[in-house]
Amino acid sequence: MSNGAIWLAFALAGAVTFWQRSVFFWLSERASERLLPPPVQRALRYVAPAAFAAISAPRIVAASSQSSGVVSMVIEVVVDARFLAALLASLIMWRTGKLPLMLLIGMVTFWLLRGLGL
Amino acid sequence: MRAAIPLAVPAIPIGVLIGVAIRESVAIENLTGWLSSFMIFAGAAQFASVELIDGGAGVWAVVAAVFMINARHLMYGAAIGGRFSRAPVWFRFVGGYLLIDQVFALNQNLDAAGASGGEPGSDDELAYLMSHYIGTAVPMMGVWLLGSAVGLVLGDVIPAEWQVDFAIPLMFLGLMVMSMFNAPSVVAAVLGGLVAVIGREWPNGLGLLLGAIVGVVGAAAVDSLLGCRLFARRTAGNREVS
Structure with a gap:
């Protein structure tokens, strides 16, 4: 593609994205009541x-799974630095509700477990 | 603004990676590529379009892929847009433009009436909603433009073996936990995650989109079956809608 065509591709892709994000910001109260009745809002x-x-x-569960058996597949997913760090981090998030703490402990655990060879 | 910090910080290395991808692409000029952070302002969609353009795809292939990858924003808009039905015109433009995943997360279950001291539906509440929205969105935009510029100019400044990009799924996991308020919301997360893992090799983010849809539909089904007060946790924005 020429530079102009690349520009066009980005601009059109941006326009599509803008439409997807903003279309519901433009609905009047009546239109949104009609389009989004209470069950839909729920x-x-x-x-x-x-x-x-x-x-x-998909970015937490181990990317490649060659094992055929269910048990070995589960072990492969669970015994993994990403999975274990994510598990601990979400428990912390659930108990404390503090996102910065969750991120800090999650990343440190991830690096430690990877250092241990997981 | 402070609420945005834990979301803005993990976005920096991803912004840098976008910059690096543009720098290393043969077809795309640096400035044009950087402007995609303005025009598209969405990580996964920008990665995909850089890859497609470099692979020789045409304009419409890029637009179609971005349409698919970003389709979840329609649901974000539907879920949040109604709160701004009385907002001024400038906000409809700016707010819509800035509705990225993180901004949706930080604004979707906000107790604006409580925080602003106004009645639900009052001008005070709307003013609070708008300033919170802009205050959380602008830092995200800032780090995104800055991060991608750093990646473009300096290249890969963050060693790949640190795997700092793991902060992104971790952050979204935290947002997921934060957004759970009853039993059906757990169903939503389990179904969404499961479908996305099964479909991770599917093209154009189809697994992500289908995961989100299946999660919402499944949770809504469980919700209407149970009437759903199970484990209900009070979060003001998620007030029961009757």
């Missing part, structure tokens, strides 16, 4: 946990 409360789990899980 469901939308679950967007955050579902989306954030979907973003994080």
Whole structure:
């Protein structure tokens, strides 16, 4: 692609993204009541946990799994620096609600476990 | 602003990595690439478009891929946009533009009425919602532009073996825990994570999108089956909607 075409690609991709992000900011109260009735609004409360789990899980669970058996697959996933650090970090998050603390302990645990060869 | 710090800091190395990807790409001029941080302002979508352009893909292939990768923002907008139905026009532009994952996370279950001292639906509440939104979004934008500029100019300043990029899934995991408030929200997270892991090799972030959709639909089904007060934790933004 030429520089101009790359510009165009970024600008169009940006326009699409802007539309996706902002379209619901433009609805009037009436339009949003029609488009998003109470049952839909109840469901939308679950967007955050579902989306954030979907973003994080694939980068926490071990990327390659060659094992065929269920047990060995589970062991492969669990006995892993990323998984164990993430598990400890989410427990801390659940108990304290402090994101900076969770990140600090999660990263330090991750580095320690990797140092141990996990 | 302070609420944004734990989210802004992990975004720095990812911004740097975007900068490095643009620097190392053959086809993309540095300034054009850096402007993608302005125009698209979304990590995964920018990585994918740099890769596609370098691989010789056409304009429409890039646009279609970005559409897919960023489709989850439609759900963010639907979940949060209604709170701004009386906001001024400038905010509809700026707020929509800045609605990235982290900004959604920090603003979706905010107890604005309580924090501002105003009634739900009052001008005080709206003013608080807007200033909190802008105050959390602007630092994110700042570190993103700065991080990608650093990566572009200096190259790989963070040794790859440190694997600092693990801070990103860790951060989203924390946001996930933060956003759980009842039993169906746990169902949402389990389903979302499961589908995304199964579909991680699927093209254009399809696993992520389907994971989010399946998680929301599954949680809503459990919610309506149970009536759902199980383990209900009071978070003001997630007030029961009857």
